[in-house]
Each structure stands twice: as C-alpha cells, then as structure tokens.
Amino acid sequence: MSDAAEPIARRRLSDEDRCRILREAAAVVFLRDGYAAANMDTVARGAAMSKRTLYQHYPSKAALFEAVMEDCLAPFGMDMALERDPDLATALRGMLEALIRHLFEPRQVAIFRLVIAEVNRSPELADAFHRAGPGRGANSLERRLASEIEQGRLRLTDAREAARMLFGMAVGATHTFLLLGLQGPPADAEVARLVANAVATFLHGTQARQHA
Structure with a gap:
C-alpha cells in the first residue's frame, strides 16, 4: 500500500495507536503464517x-x-499496586494470578508455541524473547521479593532466582500441558488454587522464623 493509498483515518492516528494496530496485525500474521514465512x-x-x-515504527521483521x-510478556514488567500490599502472601498471590491468567490466554500460548517451533531456524527469536521479558529488568514479583530479602524477612539471597522459583512452582506443569495442547486454560478458581499452594509452600520454606 502506498502512502497516498493509506486511509486518511489511519494517517490521523497517534504514533501509539499506529504501533498498537501494527502489532495486532503482526500477531495475526505471525500466528497464521509463522515467523519465517x-x-x-x-x-x-x-x-x-x-x-x-510500518518501517518507520518497526525497521525489521525481528x-x-x-x-x-x-505485548505478550508485558505483565512481567508491570508496576502493580499489589506489589506494595503490606501482606506478603496477598501480594504474591495477586501478582502471580495476574501474570498466570495472562500467560494462559490462548493467544499468549500460541505465541510461545511459535517461538518454540521456529527458534532453531530463526535464533533471533530467542534474543527477542529475552529482551522482551527477562532482559527488561526486575519485574514486580522480583522487586517485592528483593525488598523482603533486604529487610531480613526471607531467608534468601537472590531475588531473581527466588522469583523464578516461585513462578515455576505456581505455573507447574500446566503451562507445558497448554503448550502441548493436552488441556485448555484452567478456570480462575484453579489458577487461584495453584497459586495459593505455591505461595504457601514457598513462604513455609523461606520466611525467617520469628523468635520469642
């Protein structure tokens, strides 16, 4: 499509709206055709x-x-209000439930499948995944755990490792089953149950003991 043929309504959009529409269109194409194609x-x-x-906003397919x-990993970097909840267990459960519900949505699962299926042919996908998520810095879960460690309330030394451990406990095998198509997204009540069990087990093993 030439610039002249681009609809006037599209030309009047803000840069933020253009980028959002372009990303939505790209997600449809990537999921339908695959990354390489x-x-x-x-x-x-x-x-x-x-x-x-398109090229003004995104200079390459990568x-x-x-x-x-x-977009898929956005909640991992979100500064959630729950991060500051005075009750640690409540904060952890709230953050994890929000993260997991987003990750378990069919579109996010499909994008993860795409990365796994094509990363050998297109190694740049692994770099893109890292920069979009783990490489963007501490997320809300990690920041809260870091604060608890600094104040001596958790018997841990590495907040990033702790956040990954807790997230892995909460996700369990469910994400793998979703990626393999062995089950559909769990109901909110099931997510809450998985998260509550993970948080309780994590805190039981890591919280500093209070001395009388």
Whole structure:
C-alpha cells in the first residue's frame, strides 16, 4: 500500500495507536503464517497502513516480532499496586494470578508455541524473547521479593532466582500441558488454587522464623 493509498483515518492516528494496530496485525500474521514465512507487506495490508509507515515504527521483521513479544510478556514488567500490599502472601498471590491468567490466554500460548517451533531456524527469536521479558529488568514479583530479602524477612539471597522459583512452582506443569495442547486454560478458581499452594509452600520454606 502506498502512502497516498493509506486511509486518511489511519494517517490521523497517534504514533501509539499506529504501533498498537501494527502489532495486532503482526500477531495475526505471525500466528497464521509463522515467523519465517511472515511478510512485512502482509502486515502493512492487515493494518491498512503503508509499508513505509510500518518501517518507520518497526525497521525489521525481528523488531516487529520483539514488539509482539513485549505485548505478550508485558505483565512481567508491570508496576502493580499489589506489589506494595503490606501482606506478603496477598501480594504474591495477586501478582502471580495476574501474570498466570495472562500467560494462559490462548493467544499468549500460541505465541510461545511459535517461538518454540521456529527458534532453531530463526535464533533471533530467542534474543527477542529475552529482551522482551527477562532482559527488561526486575519485574514486580522480583522487586517485592528483593525488598523482603533486604529487610531480613526471607531467608534468601537472590531475588531473581527466588522469583523464578516461585513462578515455576505456581505455573507447574500446566503451562507445558497448554503448550502441548493436552488441556485448555484452567478456570480462575484453579489458577487461584495453584497459586495459593505455591505461595504457601514457598513462604513455609523461606520466611525467617520469628523468635520469642
């Protein structure tokens, strides 16, 4: 699509709205065609924008896919109000439930499947995944655990390792079963149960003992 042919309504959008529409169109194309076969022209047409507009915001297919991954992993970097809840167990349960419900949505599961299926042919996908999630710095879960460690309330030394451990306990095998298509997304009540069990077990083994 040429600049002249791009709908006027699209040309009047803010940069933020353009980027959002482009990412949504790209996600559809990536999930339908796969990363290797995805075409930037197809993304531009799907967004009803010119290819020039697309490249102004995302200079390469790798950059565009990384932006899609950032949407997928956005909750991991979110500064949630629950991070500051005075009750640690409540804070951990709330953050984990929000993260897991997002990750267990069918679209996020499909994007993870795409990365796993194509990473050998397109190693840049692993780098994009890392930058979009783990490489973006401490997330809300890690920050809260770091604060608890600094104040001597948790018998741990590495907040990042602790956050990964707790998240892994909460997710368990459920995410693997979802990726393999062996089950559908669990109900909210089941997510709450998984998270509550993980948090209780984690805190039982890591909280500093109060001395009389």
